[in-house]
Amino acid sequence: MNDLDLIHWLTTARTPSIRYLALRRLLGRPETDADVQEAWQAMKTAGPIPAILAGQTEAGHWAGERGYYTPKYVSTHWSMLLLAELAADPAGLPPAVHAGAAVHAGGLRQGAAFMLAATQDELEHAIQREAHGLSCFWGNLLRYALHCGYTDDPRIRPIVQYLAHDAQVGGWRCAHNDELPCAWGAARALWGLAALPGTLRSAEAEAAIQSGLAFLLETHRLVEADYPTSGRVHHLWFRLNFPLFYQADILFVLRVLAELGALDHPGARPALAWLAARRKPDGRWRGASPFRQRTWPALADAEETDRWVSLQAAVVLR
Numbered sequence: 534m535n536d537l538d539l540i541h542w543l544t545t546a547r548t549p550s551i552r553y554l555a556l557r558r559l560l561g562r563p564e565t566d567a568d569v570q571e572a573w574q575a576m577k578t579a580g581p582i583p584a585i586l587a588g589q590t591e592a593g594h595w596a597g598e599r600g601y602y603t604p605k606y607v608s609t610h611w612s613m614l615l616l617a618e619l620a621a622d623p624a625g626l627p628p629a630v631h632a633g634a635a636v637h638a639g640g641l642r643q644g645a646a647f648m649l650a651a652t653q654d655e656l657e658h659a660i661q662r663e664a665h666g667l668s669c670f671w672g673n674l675l676r677y678a679l680h681c682g683y684t685d686d687p688r689i690r691p692i693v694q695y696l697a698h699d700a701q702v703g704g705w706r707c708a709h710n711d712e713l714p715c716a717w718g719a720a721r722a723l724w725g726l727a728a729l730p731g732t733l734r735s736a737e738a739e740a741a742i743q744s745g746l747a748f749l750l751e752t753h754r755l756v757e758a759d760y761p762t763s764g765r766v767h768h769l770w771f772r773l774n775f776p777l778f779y780q781a782d783i784l785f786v787l788r789v790l791a792e793l794g795a796l797d798h799p800g801a802r803p804a805l806a807w808l809a810a811r812r813k814p815d816g817r818w819r820g821a822s823p824f825r826q827r828t829w830p831a832l833a834d835a836e837e838t839d840r841w842v843s844l845q846a847a848v849v850l851r
Contacts, residue, residue, distance in 0.1 A: 539816045539847065544568070546840050548833055549575035550582065550619040558848045573622075582621045584831035585612050586640070593647030601651055606778050606828040610674070613644045615776060615829065617677040645681035648674055649688045656691050665703025668718035669779035671695055675725030684733055693729070696722045697737040700744035713761035716753070719745040720781035720789055727792040742793060750790075750800025755783055756807050772821045773811065775841035776828065784808060784842065787849045796849070808846055818843045 543555035553572035556562040562569050576582050588595045588607070598608035605611060623641040652674065658664075675692045683689060699705060699722065705714040723745045726738055734742075753759050758766045769777070773784050783804050790796050796805065812818055820842035822835070832838075 581831035593643035666707035669721035672721035672725035700741040716760040
């Protein structure tokens, strides 16, 4: 299979988001392109985006949850993270899509507003206590809040402030990694910070980014995964996974580096070679979906997982 075959396979995917992202990020087609517009409109009426949004309530959270974090991975926090990954329109879906539906889908912006409000006190208390850890959570929240256009919201800066403190003072340490520096936390923090527009990338945000890059690429090594842990390296690290939630793998870190313009860092080169070597003779990459049974079933089957990781790998290696 050559690259044209790979592109055809991606641009004919059942999942409209894969078609859209392949056209935009791999082929560089403009938003005004007819095929891009077709995929963009299809994202609102078919596939996982409307299926996930159908579970949203008028208040912005997801029906049936025990809290915005549970159950994994269908409650509000995880659903919002997925919708941002799927490049969903922050404005939500056309009203006609939800006519007669049992629940009202308020759209991504309403979901982000709910999460910013629900976590505001928690974040303020964490900053006052000079807490550290859980950068995976705050980085993910920052990511989808920025996706939804909340760049000027006053609640964004405290999230950046917390992540900067976790990098510079906390040293990426987390209780869930036995108070050792956490590669997952650093990667997810950079995922959120990478979405900051240049005008909002303050000195403290840039310092946090540089701290994360140094930790992931200089102090330690991506392919060797010699990051601090009291146990074994998690098996997900060496697989190509979609979707992941608070976790990270080599491909995810490379995606973050691509957004930060850091793929030319010497520490990234062995991981880029590792990713290129994982390409199969048919020109595709094989993916894993470790949480398929715990998240939204509309994310589709194993072949669509292969398409997701193939798209991401091709964009990184482009």
